[in-house]
Amino acid sequence: MSEEMNLSEVLQVRRDKLKKLREMGRDPYKIEKYDQTHFSQDIKDTFETMEGNEVSIAGRIMAKRTMGKAAFIDIQDKQGRIQSYVRKDAIGEEEYDVFVTYDIGDIVGVKGTVFKTKQGEISVRATDVKLLSKSLKPLPEKWHGLKDKELRYRQRYVDLIVNPDVKKTFIARTKAIKALRKYLDDRDFLEVETPILDSVASGANARPFITHHNTLDIDMYMRIATELHLKRLVVGGLDRVYEIGRLFRNEGMSPKHNPEFTTIEWYMAYADYEVMMKMCEEVVAEMAMAAAGTTKITFQGKEIDFTPPWRRVRMVDMVTEETGINFEEVETDEEARKIAKEKGIEVTKETSKGEIISLFFEEFCEEKLIQPTFVTHHPVEISPFAKRDPENPAYTHRFEAFANTWEIANAFSELNDPLDQRERFEDQLRKKELGDDETAMMDEDFLNALEVGLPPTGGIGIGIDRLVMLLTNSPTIRDVIFFPTMKPLDK
Template structure:
């Protein structure tokens, strides 16, 4: 059907539904709010899975259910319908002679998408399907727009993201992915609670955007008469809590970065960040490995998962390699030349990666790693010894101050976590902030600001500690086999449509 014909048909169906709504309003019964539900579809399907027709008839189990009318098959004096609630689907068996006068006639005029309440006894049909034999039916909400095709569901990816309510309504697998996301977050909270961590909340609007090298969003507070930034990370506030005496803290938070949008990036995203005093990055790596292994087992029932056709094993020990080792493995010609800025620039030139004159060896090395090595790490791998130049908040290694006690966890070629032993030397941190400020002045929009209050906090003394951030969205992508971050965000950021721009 041509697009214009489809639009015409949709307008006709909407007009017809509005006519029905008008009749309903005139009856004085429109949009009631006094129907109480006693059961969910999935609970009924699970609890009575073993009951045959005779057992159900003998038990005479009364139920009250409510949900969206997904499918209706009218057959004379008896009909079948499918009702969908938050848990799943259940069938209704509707017979004219079992209902109050006029209800069956009204039911025949109801549309797919209408929200309905039903009461009756559980039964099994001749085909063995668990059903509710209705003795009462009520229309609770009139749907004015037709649902997508019942056999194919909502398939247009763009529409699915923009109208997530319609996607959830018609695609049960999508609903399941977001139930899984909730399960993941709940497991993480329980895990850290069991280890004695305190869950805290830190500001989303900050006078200085700190804790990550990223471009922030800017807003203005009228009463305070000042610009504020949506946080790019909660790190500096969580470490202030270490100074204050909360020695094990975590936050599951929303962060905002004014950067590109892709299958892995959304301007706002969810992070877990945790900090523990008197521990270092080795402890965090062990904890992360234990957390993810237990998470996969609890959520999926297995430590070996499949992501986009590739087997990912969380059950085996995670590999550990340094940045330098990973670079040489993919760029053997650089062996013995990792300290040469000229050699690194030549390699980046060959890769087509533009460089800046002020970049040192550490930044050049990281660019090569991200371009050539990161994507090759498929199984869970801790990459360690990140250059100090690109790790402004991490503690340098005692035996080699050019690198830090920092790691990133890479799975399926993408960063899942970033952690390090914290820099608690106030003077060293001040020098690094100053260097970041100079880089910002030179044009690096992602360089950090100088945070004088954080330096003041460090001057009171922060215990040695480790901190880490884990990307919840990317973790959910892995555990739900989602190819795009938009598949695991209920309302992802989208470019405006033509109609939006016109408005």
């Protein structure tokens, strides 16, 4: 008999059991609540004081061993697993006859007393067992395991049941985000919410998702950044604001990219990019401690030390270090384009020296940035929302933080000159007309806000998913998002 047929029979047997329970007036789906007084790990951790006490536990049956008039079951709750010892003479013959029909995967409630078996395992001696929900499908490991990663991501609810490390990863993610919130809340930042749908897609260079509002009869965009709305709030006098939320970018998928992802952006009036730099390394270190218990984490065999302070290097200087080419000595865009072509970097007749510096950095430098590093002073052409460096207006007071060759944060001394900002928007529009569909849109209302007056402000964005990947040694972003974007099975 084939495995598929075996599985079909199992599914039918479970449905038959449910039918019989309903005929007996024991429909588990009609139960609405259960008085759960204790959890597995708490009982184990406090056994000396818990021994002999009555408890009421609940969870999923993960293992079952029946020996005539007695049985052992392993119950999995939110903290882990604990064994329960069930005897016919303790719960009654009728109840025991029903109990032995329960399947692995069923959710039960058990009342009983805490004890330790002869083998030394802390357990609950059952006096009552109640079926709270019937599992109509067997857990996958019984048949073929949950080895297919695609299936794991599609059925995360099963993945969480059978793979304990998955739950640990998401608990670590939550701890990291709690540490992030606490860091900012302790410094008088206000958590806010800004629109996810907007009539303008701006604040970053990215391709947006487009939808349509029927009542207004206008196209709208899923947000690609929270930046411009948060800076509007700073204009309005909310000097310290942050938002943790989803962004949406209609771009490629990879181990580091999901179309929807979580970021934090925060803005602080009367601060600059150097203040953001210090805050960035401090908060990431605290997130590492919360998630991993150390600032020295191991990712895919590499140790990465998030202990502050991190290395700081200007982008143009790192390009010189890695290529021997000093673009500060290159006077014209034309000369820069010639050098780029000699190095095999694709450019057009419109490509500027600043853009070429960035291309050289991506090609020759990013792969060297394993340890946390702040790369600073980006060219103005690639930094439409950052203040210029007063000492060299070709560059900006901006940094990107890198670790494991990945960008994990991006920050500026925010541009608050409305005239300069308009010119940069117009430059972005020129690029869009030349075919670059990832450039920022003109946002007239944001320009209006700048004309009202934005104080000197430091701002930063951190990609939470990518950072959590590092802190939990997760090789793909799908491992740190509960329900990653997946191609439909029928496509």
